[in-house]
């Protein structure tokens with residue numbers, strides 16, 4: 001669940017650093033992608049609904065995952081064992097036996113440290129608190145004074161920041177602090193002449209202001225950290241009001257939602273809403289092995305809604321309290337597990353690229369050894385540079401080597417025997433067969449978030465080209481685009497509507513299963529194109545005055561705005577090639 005700042009080798013001006021999240025959110029609302037849940041009641045924090053185009057976009061993303069992970073895993077590629085990758089799906093319930101979550105460790109350990117502002121009653125995650133330490137200096141003394149802040153930060157656990165904010169990454173925090181420093185300068189009657197917001201720590205400070213009167217303000221931004229906050233919470237300014245003495249000590253807060261089953265609803269009826277889909281797979285591992293013709297190595301996929309009572313849901317749908325996951329648990333022999341881990345890690349990165357997230361906004365980050373769970377031999381995150389994390393990245397999917405931790409835990413707590421008997425392993429017998437080997441398979445888990453995936457796709461797709469009559473264009477990959485094509489009669493007369501209607505029927509019959517096919521005869525053609533550009537429709541076909549005579553239509557490419565003429569009977573083959581349908 002990490003969001004992190006990039007290493008200094010990342011490009012200095014990332015292509016997503018300049019996209020405005022406000023503009024993306026406004027477009028998502030205007031074009032029916034994403035709405036605030038319960039908006040007419042003022043909304044509910046951490047919950048988002050999808051409008052017609054958003055619902056279809058997410059379905060296309062889910063379908064793409066299902067197609068490439070379950071029905072034709074890894075595009076038919078062979079795994080490290082030289083054989084086709086095999087996967088099957090399950091669909092498991094949100095509510096499971098409460099012991100499932102005891103065994104998985106979620107009841108005891110799925111916690112975030114939480115802090116309250118006693119006055120405003122607002123709450124934030126301790127590990128999301130950033131502070132800025134400011135020093136007023138002169139250009140000559142800047143280096144020495146900066147060193148003093150850094151030394152004090154390192155040696156003095158009671159050193160409290162001047163201002164604080166809640167942020168996911170250092171980059172986000174740096175942006176939030178600049179206005180505070182400006183206020184500080186104003187209060188000191190200093191005129192700011194130069195402002196620098198540096199985003200990597202090779203520089204002198206994260207925020208540097210040069211003012212008149214030869215004064216410099218250096219600001220060093222630091223994540224306070226739960227341990228330090230426990231010691232100095234009384235002195236730390238609230239991120240909401242900048243007032244000290246109003247924060248509570250960080251307390252562990254379990255992220256699981258719960259409810260009660262049955263009419264009596266006593267404590268013994270307490271059940272949890274799943275915080276991940278993965279456990280539904282582990283508890284059905286034996287069922288799948290016993291009832292389906294699967295042999296290790298194989299994967300079991302599960303998609304569906306998960307719930308986490310996030311302390312600070314934020315950044316649009318990125319950190320929501322209800323979200324959808326698409327998880328695969330791939331079971332293999334322990335000796336092959338590292339090779340499978342590397343295989344899945346590389347495939348998942350390629351997969352996200354294949355649906356339009358290619359470029360410098362996508363990275364695969366291998367966790368450091370000290371970040372790994374004790375049972376894991378490797379974890380990587382596919383991370384995307386969202387506009388709100390830029391220049392840092394936010395996790396889209398984690399690919400974890402989970403060893404046999406989950407099956408061991410469920411075997412221990414439930415008493416069920418979850419070992420797998422592998423007939424193709426063990427000593428070779430005189431009759432040419434194998435003795436067999438019993439073992440608990442290791443598991444490689446590519447765990448993706450579909451809401452974060454949809455958000456990354458929307459952010460990547462959003463582009464602004466002021467030279468176009470409709471500057472905002474959603475360049476959504478055709479496979480994921482909710483509208484696949486639009487058919488327009490140029491004007492509503494001269495036989496054009498009838499031809500458009502017939503073409504619509506042909507296109508809809510063939511591609512309607514993949515997404516919306518739009519038809520629209522109202523407004524100017526420019527306005528219709530603009531609407532389709534904002535909704536991310538990759539191709540618009542227009543029946544114009546030439547069509548009856550030449551049996552041709554224009555096809556307009558959303559990304560370039562360029563129009564070509566093609567024969568009307570080539571429209572279906574054209575789309576088949578472009579949509580791979």
Ligand code: GAP
Nearest residue numbers: 276278318319320323396397398447448449452
């Ligand atoms: N079974 C492992 C697991 O659940 P995770 O990293 O906690 O791992 C997997 O979650 C993915 O689920 C994340 O990479 C992210 O895409 C998505 N996810 C997790 N918490 C989320 C939240 N609060 N809101 C939206 N998506 C979330």
